[in-house]
Amino acid sequence: MLYDTFAAMVNKLTFTIFLCISLINASYAQDTLKLTLQQSEKLFLENNYQLLAQRYQTDQAKAEIITAKLFDNPELSYENLFFNHETRRFLETSMASGQFNAEISQLIKLAGKRNKNIQLANAGVKVAEYAFFDVMRTLRYELRTNFYKAYYAAQSTAVFKEQIVNLEQLLRASEQQLKSGNIALKDILRIRSLVYALKAEQNEMLKDQEDLLSQLKLMTNIKATTILDLILDPSEIFTESITKYPYSHFLELAKQNRADLQLSKSQLSFAEQNLKLQKAMAIPDLEIALSYDLKGNYPEKYTGLGIKIPLPLFNRNQGEIKKARIAIDAGVNDIAQQESILENEVNNSYRSALRIESISQSIDPAFSEDYKSLIREVTRNFKNRNISLIEFLDLYDSYKEHVLQSNRLRFEQINAKEEINYVTGSEIFK
Numbered sequence: 001m002l003y004d005t006f007a008a009m010v011n012k013l014t015f016t017i018f019l020c021i022s023l024i025n026a027s028y029a030q031d032t033l034k035l036t037l038q039q040s041e042k043l044f045l046e047n048n049y050q051l052l053a054q055r056y057q058t059d060q061a062k063a064e065i066i067t068a069k070l071f072d073n074p075e076l077s078y079e080n081l082f083f084n085h086e087t088r089r090f091l092e093t094s095m096a097s098g099q100f101n102a103e104i105s106q107l108i109k110l111a112g113k114r115n116k117n118i119q120l121a122n123a124g125v126k127v128a129e130y131a132f133f134d135v136m137r138t139l140r141y142e143l144r145t146n147f148y149k150a151y152y153a154a155q156s157t158a159v160f161k162e163q164i165v166n167l168e169q170l171l172r173a174s175e176q177q178l179k180s181g182n183i184a185l186k187d188i189l190r191i192r193s194l195v196y197a198l199k200a201e202q203n204e205m206l207k208d209q210e211d212l213l214s215q216l217k218l219m220t221n222i223k224a225t226t227i228l229d230l231i232l233d234p235s236e237i238f239t240e241s242i243t244k245y246p247y248s249h250f251l252e253l254a255k256q257n258r259a260d261l262q263l264s265k266s267q268l269s270f271a272e273q274n275l276k277l278q279k280a281m282a283i284p285d286l287e288i289a290l291s292y293d294l295k296g297n298y299p300e301k302y303t304g305l306g307i308k309i310p311l312p313l314f315n316r317n318q319g320e321i322k323k324a325r326i327a328i329d330a331g332v333n334d335i336a337q338q339e340s341i342l343e344n345e346v347n348n349s350y351r352s353a354l355r356i357e358s359i360s361q362s363i364d365p366a367f368s369e370d371y372k373s374l375i376r377e378v379t380r381n382f383k384n385r386n387i388s389l390i391e392f393l394d395l396y397d398s399y400k401e402h403v404l405q406s407n408r409l410r411f412e413q414i415n416a417k418e419e420i421n422y423v424t425g426s427e428i429f430k
Contacts (some may be wrong), residue, residue, distance in 0.1 A: 033226050035222075040059040040143060043220035047221035048221065076102070080093065093294070099294050104291075116280050121275055141419070144418050146215050148232075148418070150212035160205065187239060194396065216228065238417040249342065253425070254345075258425040263340045264331065264335045278317055292304075346424065363409075375395065
């Protein structure tokens with residue numbers, strides 16, 4: 001009986017430990033998400049924190065229009081006799097022994113200040129909108145560049161993994177040959193050294209790939225523990241040639257569509273509108289008041305109409321007017337600078353894209369497949385001792401460099417057209 005009780009307790013404890021371990025493993029389980037470029041862009045537009053923050057600024061700018069359209073509230077003032085020492089009563093309002101007066105006033109803005117404030121607020125919305133478009137343009141380019149770079153880095157690491165597996169198989173077979181005296185120890189050491197070197201390079205590449213994937217997760221607000229499997233659809237790879245368009249076409253598109261240039265122009269417009277407002281602010285506003293006094297004036301039950309206006313003898317808003325004029329000069333200078341930056345960026349991107357496209361077109365598409373077949377044949381021939389270790393290692397190293405260069409060139413070819421889209425603020429290549 002005692003044994004049965006003890007066994008039941010052990011079984012219960014074992015089940016509890018197993019359940020805890022299962023829960024811990026489940027909590028650390030990582031989901032794998034297959035992600036295309038189109039899906040990543042959708043997540044970016046919906047969830048990116050920087051983009052959302054910029055949207056809030058645009059909404060705040062639109063709220064300024066509501067404020068600008070509002071009229072000033074009228075002001076009401078009232079004064080009552082607090083204590084009548086003759087009657088010893090508080091707050092009397094009767095004609096016989098009381099006294100009070102009241103006034104209602106309204107500020108009337110002159111020189112079109114309200115309309116100018118509305119126009120300034122509208123100009124502020126334009127500034128906020130172009131700032132949003134510029135942030136989106138920059139972040140979108142960064143997102144797509146990171147996606148392409150991470151995708152081709154994954155292709156390269158996959159080849160490294162395949163090479164390491166093949167070499168480890170070769171190493172095990174060679175170690176068996178060593179026992180039979182068919183291969184020298186120095187050859188074993190050279191192969192093992194190559195395996196270690198490949199693993200070290202693969203590790204560095206994986207670190208870079210993880211950094212890129214981390215940036216993608218941050219930009220799309222994907223859970224940090226999610227494993228991303230990037231998928232690049234062939235339809236998402238640009239095939240249109242750069243030479244289809246002249247340089248002047250890209251330059252004109254950039255001048256029309258670049259959000260940073262339009263932002264500079266909208267900031268100049270804002271400064272010009274602000275100057276109009278500041279000049280209007282130099283003209284004083286008018287305040288009209290209607291008052292009633294029970295017995296404090298002549299005649300009793302006095303009603304009066306009052307007008308108040310400041311005399312602009314000293315303060316004519318000179319400082320703010322000067323600041324607004326300086327802002328206009330700064331805006332003109334900023335537009336000239338942005339146009340210069342734009343022309344240089346378009347020119348550099350166009351030349352770079354032409355150069356990369358020329359290199360890509362000069363490479364035989366069948367070259368990579370031929371190289372893969374060659375490596376398989378080289379490995380088989382080395383196992384059969386038909387070629388030397390030096391030849392084998394040299395060809396293997398050449399193959400590795402070829403894979404890295406091919407993937408780098410594919411990335412640069414796609415990214416060159418992405419950069420054209422970026423510097424022109426357009427979607428020429430889709």
